[in-house]
Amino acid sequence: MKKLLAVVLVLAMVLTLFAVRPMSVSAAGFKDVPATYWAKGQINYLVSKGVVTGYPDGTFKPETPVTREQFAKMICIAKGLKEYKPATATFKDVKLSRWSYVFVEAAAKAGYIKGYPDGTFGPDKNITRQELAVLGVRALGKEAEANGIKQSFVFANDEDMIASWATGAMTIAVRPKIGLLKWDDLRNINPKSAATRAECAHAVYSILVPPGTLGKKDVINLSEEGPENFFTLTSDSAYTLQAVNYMQGALVGETPPGVPYPDIATAVPSTSNGLLKVNEATNTVETTFKFRKGVKWSDGVPVTADDAIFAYNMTMSDKIQVVSTWPYDEITEIKKIDDYTLYIKWGVLETYSILGVSLYPKHILGPIFDKDPALINSADFVTKNPIYCGAYLLDKYVPDQYTIYKKNPNWYGGEPVLDTITDRVIQDTNTQFANMLAGGIDSGSAILTLDLADEVAKRMPGMKVFYNTGTSSGIISLNLTSDAFKDVRVRQALYYAIDRYTLTQKANVGKAPMLSVLVTGTWAFKDVLSQYNYNPDKANQLLDAAGWNWNADHTVRIMPNGKEASFKIPYAVGASFREKEVTIMQPMLAKIGIKIDHGAQDFNALLDSETKGTFTITLHGVGFDAFDPIGGLITLQSSQIPTEANGWQGQNVYRLNDPEMDKYVKQAISEGFKSQKERLSALYKVQEIWAKDVPYLFLESRSYPDFVRVGLQNWNHSFAGIIYFNWMCPYWYWDTNIG
DSSP: HHHHHHHHHHHOOOOOOOOHOOOOOOOOGGTTTTTOOTTTTHHHHHHHSSSOOOOOOOOOOTTSSBBOOOOOHHHHHHHHHOOOOOOSSSSSSOOTTTTTTTHHHHHHHHSOOOOOOOOOOTSSSSSSSSHHHHHHHHTTOOOOHHHHHOOOOOOOTTGGGGGGGGHHHHHTTTTTTTTOOOOTTSSSOOSSBBBBBBHHHHHHHHHHSTTTSSSEEEEEESSSOOOOOOOTTOOOOOOHHHHHHOOOOOOOOEEEEEEEEEEOOOOOOTTTTSSSEEEEEEEEEEEEEBTTTBBBOTTBBBBOOOHHHHHHHTTTTSSSOOOOTTTGGEEEEEEEEEETEEEESSSSSGGGGEEEEEOOOOHHHHHHHOOOOOGGOOHHHHHHHHOOSSSSEEEETTTTTTTEEEEEETTTTOOOSSEEEEEEEEOOHHHHHHHHHHOOOOOOEOOSSSHHHHHHHHHOEEEEEEEEEEEEEEEEEOTTTSSSTHHHHHHHHHHHHHHHHHHHHHSSSEEEEESSOOTSSTOOOOOOOOOOOOHHHHHHHHHHHTTTTEESSEEEOOOTOOOOOOOEEETTTHHHHHHHHHHHHHHHHTTTEEEEEEEOOHHHHHHHHHHHHTOEEEEEEEEOOSSSGGGGGGGGGGGOOTTTTSSOOOOOOOOOHHHHHHHHHHHHHHGGGGGGHHHHHHHHHHHHHHHHHEEEEEEEEEEEEEEETTTOOOOOOOOOSOGGGGGGGGGGEGGGGOO
């Protein structure tokens, strides 16, 4: 009886997992599948088609692993295969009496599953992600192609974990027009991990409805300006960087949250894979990059180490109008070991060294450079005919009107989904709105102000609006050596006294304040500033303890040096929203007895006063890089305090001098060459100490709205930074089935 009951329970569980008939609940109603869940659309579609369903308690359990026999049934239902019950079993561990027998046999007959060399299938084993890829590729009829692939192009940090028998399938599985698998937040593909119900649902949906089979074959993106040129070496225009981002490949790529991953290189250099050597005694770093073979420029010429060395030589040429030589000016040696191996030695402990150098086609620009490097500045490559190796290449360019990009037939990542992408330049707001309403614009990034983005969300139901947290913020700089702000209790009081949520919203620059010295969304972010929620009473208590006493009529506090707590806060000329911020803060600080005035100042003069320590308090913006989110940690090191003795060199203008901070900053820098996981503990500690010291005050976290027409998939809704919104452009496609 117990055995019979166990069989009934197992069968009931399987039927619940992959029932032919859907339950009444849709994915939108599953308690554990929120509207923002990454596979919600695919789950919802498969439920509606009877391929999968949920549990009686109204859940779907998207993170639960799937067994090999469960996936066999899922594939059979999805592909419409009839149950097959041969008299002789194909696999010795899937007998006629097993519940999954008819599905395993049907999938085997169709050629989707083949089992293990010992004649078993392992029906109750969890299906791994690389096994999922193999089965999915077979279901798509691409097994022969997969078997011919011997070098993986998976662009994952754990690519070396892929089994040799799955190399081809995993390569195909991540191609844009296949889309069976996605990477995790640390850019791992996790080949040996058990595939979850959500991952299997996503894969099955991609088999049934491959990316690009529904909807348009193009995207029209709104832009405020066109590119200055198509050569980032000589242009720091954001629109040039955005344009080149469609077309350029990199040795090591970077995700918006700052995670590096192997792109043209086979691996990101690290001490564990032997491609990186760090010598703290000599402050040198050695990196080796192994190129993937088969990568070509858009004209079909192979990309080699010579292109990287040539790019370095151009960058360091004083005849080319290079915007910045950093960090290449830290390179002390660069050479090729062979055509596909590059060696670089850096004369500083710089984490950016693992990104390598840019790549430019030596066969195109080399002859021009050899004739006269200055000719590069006006070469056709720069102005109208760029040759790169990324997913798209330039098709048509009409300055100040539009730029059209088309597929690069030689892209090493597989065929992009969209045929063309157009960046259309429209500066007038009314014209922008009219075109969006008429369906002439599909997307836009960091163009609309917050109030206009709100209008789009209200008036255009066919558009999704995303308020992305930015990598820039307003800060109140404090001179920690001044009488006013040397006491940490005073700095903490200022934090409690300013209602940063209200300030951010009223100034119309964001949706929330900064919650750490790292930007929300970066891979190492830790919320350490929520403790400073608006609390004037707490602020007054701290000022009392610091000896800041009220004057006789209780209108202003008197500092321990006998002076009134009255300050003028300068900000850059033209920064009108900074003036608005100060005006909003005035009544807040008045509640704790601090008077503030304000005034515009030349920005360079403002920064000079910070460098030389002649300032008391200033207000301006600061930007961050998600890859090394604390700006290389330089601003937190006491050794970086600018002084007359060191020629006013250094970025620690706040004069923070905390031995504990120095300790963990050094540790974080040292661990910067390790994996993200190894570096986290030190970076968490740095953030905690920073929140205790509060050397300066973060105000708003800038928001940059994106708008995307419903149905456009894989638009990356991440915070704005040095990685542009179009970094995932090869994977964009239209599919209204999944919203």
